[in-house]
Amino acid sequence: MISLGRKKSVLAAVAVTSFALVASAVPANAVDGVSATEIKLGITVPQTGPAATGYNKVAPAMKAYFDYINASGGVYGRKITLVIKDDGYKTQSAIDATNDLLLQDKVFALVGQLGTANHIAVASKVQLAKRGVPSLFLNTGFSEFADKSKYPTSFMHFPSYATEAKVLSTYIKDNFAGKKACLLAQADDFGDDAARGFATAGITFGETVRYVSGSQSSAAAAGWVQKFAGAKCEVVVTFSVTTATTVLLGAAAALKFAPQWILGSVGADPTTIRIASGNPQAAALLNNAISASWLPDAADTSDRFVKFFREVNAKYNNNVDFDANVMVGMNAGMLTVQALRAAGSNPTRQSLINAIETKGRTFVSAAFAPYGVSDSTHAGYTGFWIGKFNASGALSPVDTGRTIYVTDSAAGPVNKVAPKRAKLPAKGIPTNS
Amino acid sequence: MKTNNLQKRILAVSAIFVLSTTALIAAPSVATAAPVCSEKINVNLTPYQLYRECVGVTSDGAQYVVQLPLEQAFNGTLFLYTHGYRYPVDIPTLDYKVGKTPEPAPGRTVAEITEVATGILSKGHAVAGSGFTRKGWNADDALKTNVELIEMLRKEFPEIKKVIAWGSSLGAYITQGLSERNTKLISAAGLLCPAAGSVEAELKMAGDALWGIKAFLDPTIQGGNYKSVLQVYSDMGKIAAALTTVGANIAANAAFPAWPATSAAPAALKAAVPSRSAVVMIAAMSGVPTQSKSFDGSTGAGDALTSFQFASGISPALGALENLGEAATLGVLATYDLERDSGGPVFDNTATDYAAQLGDTKREYASALSGSDATNAMLAYLAAFPRMKGDATAIAKMRTLLSHEGNFKVPTITMAATADYVTPAGNQQWLIDAAAAKKGKNLLALWQRTPKSYTTFNAAGPVRLASAVYNGTGHCNTTVDQHLAIVDLLAASSSGKSVDTKTVRKVIRAAGGITYDPTFTAPLLKFYQK
Numbered sequence: 001m002i003s004l005g006r007k008k009s010v011l012a013a014v015a016v017t018s019f020a021l022v023a024s025a026v027p028a029n030a031v032d033g034v035s036a037t038e039i040k041l042g043i044t045v046p047q048t049g050p051a052a053t054g055y056n057k058v059a060p061a062m063k064a065y066f067d068y069i070n071a072s073g074g075v076y077g078r079k080i081t082l083v084i085k086d087d088g089y090k091t092q093s094a095i096d097a098t099n100d101l102l103l104q105d106k107v108f109a110l111v112g113q114l115g116t117a118n119h120i121a122v123a124s125k126v127q128l129a130k131r132g133v134p135s136l137f138l139n140t141g142f143s144e145f146a147d148k149s150k151y152p153t154s155f156m157h158f159p160s161y162a163t164e165a166k167v168l169s170t171y172i173k174d175n176f177a178g179k180k181a182c183l184l185a186q187a188d189d190f191g192d193d194a195a196r197g198f199a200t201a202g203i204t205f206g207e208t209v210r211y212v213s214g215s216q217s218s219a220a221a222a223g224w225v226q227k228f229a230g231a232k233c234e235v236v237v238t239f240s241v242t243t244a245t246t247v248l249l250g251a252a253a254a255l256k257f258a259p260q261w262i263l264g265s266v267g268a269d270p271t272t273i274r275i276a277s278g279n280p281q282a283a284a285l286l287n288n289a290i291s292a293s294w295l296p297d298a299a300d301t302s303d304r305f306v307k308f309f310r311e312v313n314a315k316y317n318n319n320v321d322f323d324a325n326v327m328v329g330m331n332a333g334m335l336t337v338q339a340l341r342a343a344g345s346n347p348t349r350q351s352l353i354n355a356i357e358t359k360g361r362t363f364v365s366a367a368f369a370p371y372g373v374s375d376s377t378h379a380g381y382t383g384f385w386i387g388k389f390n391a392s393g394a395l396s397p398v399d400t401g402r403t404i405y406v407t408d409s410a411a412g413p414v415n416k417v418a419p420k421r422a423k424l425p426a427k428g429i430p431t432n433s
Numbered sequence: 434m435k436t437n438n439l440q441k442r443i444l445a446v447s448a449i450f451v452l453s454t455t456a457l458i459a460a461p462s463v464a465t466a467a468p469v470c471s472e473k474i475n476v477n478l479t480p481y482q483l484y485r486e487c488v489g490v491t492s493d494g495a496q497y498v499v500q501l502p503l504e505q506a507f508n509g510t511l512f513l514y515t516h517g518y519r520y521p522v523d524i525p526t527l528d529y530k531v532g533k534t535p536e537p538a539p540g541r542t543v544a545e546i547t548e549v550a551t552g553i554l555s556k557g558h559a560v561a562g563s564g565f566t567r568k569g570w571n572a573d574d575a576l577k578t579n580v581e582l583i584e585m586l587r588k589e590f591p592e593i594k595k596v597i598a599w600g601s602s603l604g605a606y607i608t609q610g611l612s613e614r615n616t617k618l619i620s621a622a623g624l625l626c627p628a629a630g631s632v633e634a635e636l637k638m639a640g641d642a643l644w645g646i647k648a649f650l651d652p653t654i655q656g657g658n659y660k661s662v663l664q665v666y667s668d669m670g671k672i673a674a675a676l677t678t679v680g681a682n683i684a685a686n687a688a689f690p691a692w693p694a695t696s697a698a699p700a701a702l703k704a705a706v707p708s709r710s711a712v713v714m715i716a717a718m719s720g721v722p723t724q725s726k727s728f729d730g731s732t733g734a735g736d737a738l739t740s741f742q743f744a745s746g747i748s749p750a751l752g753a754l755e756n757l758g759e760a761a762t763l764g765v766l767a768t769y770d771l772e773r774d775s776g777g778p779v780f781d782n783t784a785t786d787y788a789a790q791l792g793d794t795k796r797e798y799a800s801a802l803s804g805s806d807a808t809n810a811m812l813a814y815l816a817a818f819p820r821m822k823g824d825a826t827a828i829a830k831m832r833t834l835l836s837h838e839g840n841f842k843v844p845t846i847t848m849a850a851t852a853d854y855v856t857p858a859g860n861q862q863w864l865i866d867a868a869a870a871k872k873g874k875n876l877l878a879l880w881q882r883t884p885k886s887y888t889t890f891n892a893a894g895p896v897r898l899a900s901a902v903y904n905g906t907g908h909c910n911t912t913v914d915q916h917l918a919i920v921d922l923l924a925a926s927s928s929g930k931s932v933d934t935k936t937v938r939k940v941i942r943a944a945g946g947i948t949y950d951p952t953f954t955a956p957l958l959k960f961y962q963k
Contacts, residue, residue, distance in 0.1 A: 021844045021845070021846075021874060021876065021877045022877050050741050051741070089745075090731050090744050090745050091730075091745070092744075093885065096882075096883075097885075099882070102950075117797055117798075120793050120796040120797055124793055125797075125955070126954070127954035127956070131954055187806045187807075188799040188805050189796055191805075192805050210806055213804065214742050214745060
């Protein structure tokens with residue numbers, strides 16, 4: 001009986017080992033998120049929660065630009081759909097939302113993901129590289145995202161924090177030599193990346209205050225100010241999020257501590273400061289503060305890109321208060337359209353990645369500094385111009401020529417060059433291939 | 434942080450131990466190889482269903498049970514189930530006694546086991562399972578038991594034409610071993626909440642976690658090298674006390690909970706880093722999930738800032754605490770068990786670089802770890818803390834235990850939960866990667882994902898749940914419907930025809946809570962991460 005049973009089981013085993021367990025009903029050449037009429041993209045951003053202030057404008061602005069492109073025929077006849085998910089700026093939510101984008105919404109690529117910790121978590125837990133999912137134009141300046149070997153499918157949008165620190169270091173050396181400089185930095189990759197840049201540039205701070213993300217408050221800021229004042233800091237540099245910058249400047253004003261502020265670009269958005277403080281006049285706190293920017297100032301209506309994006313904002317984005325966050329969203333949208341065009345009329349995820357690596361440097365955008373991507377690095381923009389805020393929160397170049405400080409995230413030199421930007425395409429519609 | 438608000442909203446988290454075993458069908462009292470059969474009636478079905486239940490023992494003394502539909506209703510397919518890890522020693526404090534009761538089907542409760550078995554019988558299949566003589570990490574012994582049991586059942590019941598093996602957790606490990614080494618005996622394999630790869634990979638997570646608890650919370654915890662079961666009991670008590678204290682301290686001051694008095698960490702570290710961050714460090718460096726049955730890591734309560742602070746900074750600590758508390762008993766006992774079996778300590782972290790092992794996880798948990806300065810301070814302390822030294826001979830012996838090659842010679846369906854704290858999703862990913870590396874096409878991987886938001890709050894704060902009610906959380910937290918969906922897919926896959934994606938999706942949609950996407954990927958266990 002045993003032998004009979006075993007004989008039958010042998011036959012059964014032979015019968016089942018010669019086929020795939022799951023026969024896919026999906027055609028072999030199908031690409032998630034791409035149909036004859038549509039390209040579906042996805043983004044997770046904080047639409048709610050404390051980080052939503054300002055950041056919640058990025059995705060709608062990008063969508064507005066896509067809607068504008070769609071109204072003009074889309075990309076090779078396909079309309080771009082942007083699926084927006086709220087992650088509340090929380091890593092677990094970003095992981096969940098990204099999985100939903102890939103598993104349920106079947107997006108072709110991610111675009112404009114926001115936040116260093118969130119994207120690290122998504123890259124790791126969702127395994128973007130292993131799955132070959134492109135993550136385009138990250139809205140974070142953590143320099144490691146440029147590392148193609150570690151993040152082969154991710155591409156930066158922002159210049160790195162290290163790049164910004166090196167640029168600011170140069171400005172400090174040129175203009176505040178001999179002054180006691182101090183630093184407020186967030187105690188995570190945001191602040192650490194900047195610290196590496198300052199160290200590379202040879203800047204030593206007389207006092208450094210580091211705060212844990214989420215711990216910023218008016219009471220905490222009073223303590224920071226007391227430390228800076230006690231150390232007799234003459235120049236205070238910040239690499240902080242806007243809510244931390246807001247409480248710092250507020251506490252400093254209250255305590256009549258008035259150093260030369262040099263504010264990292266992430267934490268110096270005037271409209272966010274107004275909203276975060278609940279004070280429409282709070283942008284005045286920025287008066288005379290120095291900051292760096294890679295895009296034109298949102299208030300500079302003489303800039304052709306600003307003028308164009310404002311028009312798109314008026315028609316496709318409910319004419320929301322136009323600021324740096326809207327600019328960032330639309331700029332990422334413009335890059336994305338060029339990337340999709342460069343990927344060809346039958347794009348795959350790999351052809352999209354290849355297109356950015358080989359042609360990304362030629363993409364037109366509002367940024368003044370060159371886009372740094374290549375087949376060896378996935379870096380974002382490579383430089384900044386330096387400006388000074390006025391009492392209404394507008395940032396104007398400190399020099400008439402708007403010098404661009406160009407450098408990398410590593411030990412490369414900081415070069416000062418004249419701004420050079422490609423011409424805005426006719427009607428703001430890219431025609432590259 | 435808004436300490437006062439958070440204090441109000443957080444309940445004490447007691448690190449209790451939960452025993453995930455279940456009592457089953459009344460054990461047969463027979464002590465013979467010949468099964469003793471009786472006809473039974475299943476009153477849970479309409480119309481009532483008659484079936485045969487036979488009990489017996491294999492040559493190693495393991496009790497088994499087999500239930501078969503009556504002749505005309507039986508389709509010839511037997512589902513042989515292998516249960517998961519059962520503690521190898523009595524645990525008086527948990528009122529646990531080592532048993533040998535056979536388990537013919539999976540389930541979270543006795544009632545569910547009966548329901549799953551009934552459901553399988555109603556589909557015309559038979560069910561069977563062993564109680565196994567040896568408890569603890571019994572993979573090699575259980576594999577032999579199962580081989581004998583299959584051959585015995587085929588002999589005794591020639592109407593059995595096909596055997597489908599399936600198992601949960603360690604039972605899945607055994608089932609995969611059976612599939613790789615005794616392919617001809619089975620037509621398909623089902624791996625539920627699987628352990629996979631090697632026992633060393635499983636042990637590493639437990640060893641790292643126990644050592645982390647020892648380092649941060651109580652250096653008198655042995656964490657291994659046990660000479661007696663009394664030392665095991667002692668460790669269980671100390672771990673429970675340490676984790677319970679951290680939970681209570683979080684309840685008292687969520688922003689900066691104190692460290693247990695038993696901690697030997699330097700005063701400077703304890704002054705700079707809240708104890709909740711040490712708990713997150715233990716989980717993150719060892720690979721224990723921070724999503725638990727009660728805490729999702731994404732839901733908060735209160736105003737926007739308080740809610741965000743809870744979700745990002747506190748919830749991962751509470752989730753880690755809950756998971757560590759519930760997994761610690763298993764970790765201690767598995768260590769004791771493997772040491773006893775191998776002749777000495779088998780966990781060795783003398784060469785482990787915990788900073789490297791933590792990797793980018795420190796960035797993901799930047800808030801919960803209280804920033805990079807706190808993280809670096811904890812890593813520096815760990816780097817200097819005395820390590821566990823394994824015995825080379827014992828380790829070598831352990832490495833001879835049943836391990837997997839990652840071959841799938843029969844259609845195999847595996848299903849894992851993304852927040853399983855005993856057999857994390859990385860086990861299943863190892864299986865998937867192995868199949869991919871060998872271009873195997875016989876593996877269907879399914880996932881149980883957690884809901885996006887499930888932490889619940891009452892007026893006093895977050896509520897700690899008594900059991901894992903949310904999909905994707907807990908250990909082997911699989912519903913009756915999900916189990917029966919796996920049965921249907923296994924039955925279909927063993928038929929000799931491919932199962933198309935439409936069928937897979939239809940079956941799992943009906944069951945709910947199961948995700949099928951060949952591109953879904955989870956991080957591997959730390960043992961496999963390079």
